[in-house]
Every structure is written in C-alpha cells, then in structure tokens.
Amino acid sequence: MAEDRMALIETVRKAVGDGEVDFLREGLRVLAEAVMEAEITELTGVPHGERDPERRLTRRNGYRDRRWDTRVGSVELAIPRVRDGSYFPSLLEPRRRAERALLAVVQEAYVAGVSTRRVEDLVETLGITSMSKSQVSRICAALDAEVEAFRGRSLSGEAYPYLWLDATYLKVREAGRVVSMAALVATGVAMSGERRILGLELASGNDEGSAWPAFIRGLVERGLSGVRLVISDDHPGLVKAVHQQLLGAAWQRCRVHFTRNAQDLVPRSARGMVATIIRSIFEQPDEASAREQLRRTVDGLGARFPKVAELLARAEADLLAHLTFPETHRRQIRSTNPLERLNKEIKRRTAVVGIFPTRASVIRLVGMILAEQDDEWQDGRRYFRPETMALIDATSEQEEVPALLMAS
16 A cells, blocks of 8 residues: 555645646546555455465456546556456446446537537536447447346336336437427326336327327336226327226326316415415315315306316216325325325426437436435335335225115
8 A cells, every 4th residue: 555655645646736627636646546456456355466375365467557537637547457257346336327327428419419508517527538320329228228127127026016107308408309298197106105117108189099008008018916096187199098998996186287277277375375275175074074075166266267166077987086095195196296206306307308309318427316316215224114004905804895775
C-alpha cells in the first residue's frame, strides 16, 4: 500500500509539474488499479510477482483493457485476469439497473443524433466522451434481455386477489414525429400480502383501447389467477377486457378518477362542494350506510346537477365494490392511488430523457424502474398482513347469500 501511495503522489506531482489539467483523472486511475491489485491478491492468495508453490488458488493471467467513464473523464484501466474463474473489480460493479437503463437510453439518443440539449448536458455529466453504435447495441441487448425476463416471468403458483391497472404517458420519437404513448402497468397483491409488479406493455395513444385486452390476456397466459377485485379507471377498453377475461372478478371504479369525472360536469365554483359530497359516501362505516348516503346524494343533486346524479346512480355498484372486502383493505383498494404513486416515480425518473428515441428504449428504462421497485417491495414490509388476506374468502362467502336473495 505504501508503494501505491507513493505512486499516486508521484503521479500528482508530475501532472502539476507538467501543467496538465487532468491530473485528477490520472490519480483516479492509479487509485482504481491499486484497489484492483489488492482484490486480485486476495483472490489468488499471493502478491504480484510471487508464486504459490501449492497452486491452491487460481493464478493471474495477464490484463485486459477497459475504458471507465467517470465524472472527471474517461479512464483507461488495465483489469487483471485470472486463469480459472473470473474477476470483476468491485469499484466497477454495474450501476443499479434503472441507472444502467437510463445511461443506455441517453447513449442511444446520443448516437442516433436525436439528443436534445438536456440529453447532451447529461452525457457530459456522466463523463461520456465517445460512444460507438456497436457499444450501444451491446449494452442495450444485455439490458433488454433482463427486462424481457422480468416482463415474461411466470405468475403461476401464487394467487393475486387484488389487481391494479393504469397507464402513464410518455413522449417517443417515431417515424420522424414525436408521439404520445401509454405505458400500461399492472400491480397486484398476492395471498401472502406481498405487493408485486405483474406486467408492462407499451401502446400508442390511438391503440390504447385495443391494447388493454391483449395486455390482460398476456397476464392470464403467464399464469395470473385468483383475481377477486380489479381497480382501475373507467377506460372502456380496459373495463370490457376485465369483464371478459377475468371472469369472477369484481371491478372497483377508482374513486379519485370518478370524482374528477363528476367535477367536470359542474361549474368550477361547485367542484369543491361536489367532491366533498362524494367523499362523504366513502367515509361511511359499512356498505349499508354507504349505499344509503349515495342514494341521498343522488336525490340531493338531482335538481341542481342532474348529470352528476345520473353518473352516481349508474356507478353505484362499481364505486362500492370494495366494501365487500376486508375492512382493513378498503382504503387501499378503492382507488388507483397506489399505482398512481408508482406512475409518478416513473415520470420522475424518465423526465431526464424527455423524448425517448425508440419504443424499445421506453420499455428498457421503465422495465428496469419497475424491476427495481418490485425488488424493493419484496425486501420491505408486506402490503397487507397475511392473516387479513385470508379474510377475503370469508367475507365473500358472507356476502354471497344476500346477493343471491336480492337477485331472486
């Protein structure tokens, strides 16, 4: 180590003496190679230049060159190689998946010549001085394989009683134009109480209606089962696909989206009042009270705002579907707010790019963001306690008899 420190000091002195302005980059190279030397010595069991007579561990096998892009510029490193096994420096461990995906998108845009000033500034910040098309293709291919494995993984072996569906919109450059595309996202809660990300698909704005049936069908083909409640907005293509492909599942119309729809039917001055009245329906302690409050609301609004009253009356069953499920779950399952928060995170992380160069780049970055989030959810606490998940079937059985009596 003393030799490494002396080498670094000598390098800095030489750089200052020669009037060089990039001595930080050279110092970083020396430090990096010192770290690699310490790691390879631990791996082989002997320092550089010495031999292990018993050859109990692997042996050195020369070096390979690699460029390391840093914030102080590109550094050329000589990475040690070993004869048996492999060695990769700890300081060069791949970035978190979403960061690598973002870097790949930026590089792809940069090489394609469609980068904006924002992307160019980011390229400079990341320390990328040059990037060939072959390098970008190689990086993207590796990331795409990870994303496809995540998106196509089997969902069988676990039931998902709760399923949230929603879309967030991003800008993509296609055929020389900038168009809006919808990233369709599905999340669910398993019987274990764990929250998981189940699917991702991309659809152009005018194809979103037909994309939802294909998206849901893909989830079912991958093994999605046991869905008891789907929570979403009232997109016609989405709702129709839920009723056709998820037989036996109830549909909960998101209360937040519904409130916005109702507010659009009244003057601006009355929007706050309408939102408060609708909120009072969901604040009731049980299903009977909520239905009674909804009908009182319909009667009260009928004279002044007949369109809102009609909307409420038609949506009663869908707005109150969550009330037939365990009480401790109702606040989370009556809206798409849990998925909205995820969409906000996607927006925040993709804002750096602005306009994506290709559809594939959207799937790559958003897929990596979702894969990271899925990992974090598994490492964190459960969304619902397992013992409360077991109450779903018990609650449904209790509601089944009154439902049949009402039908008769």
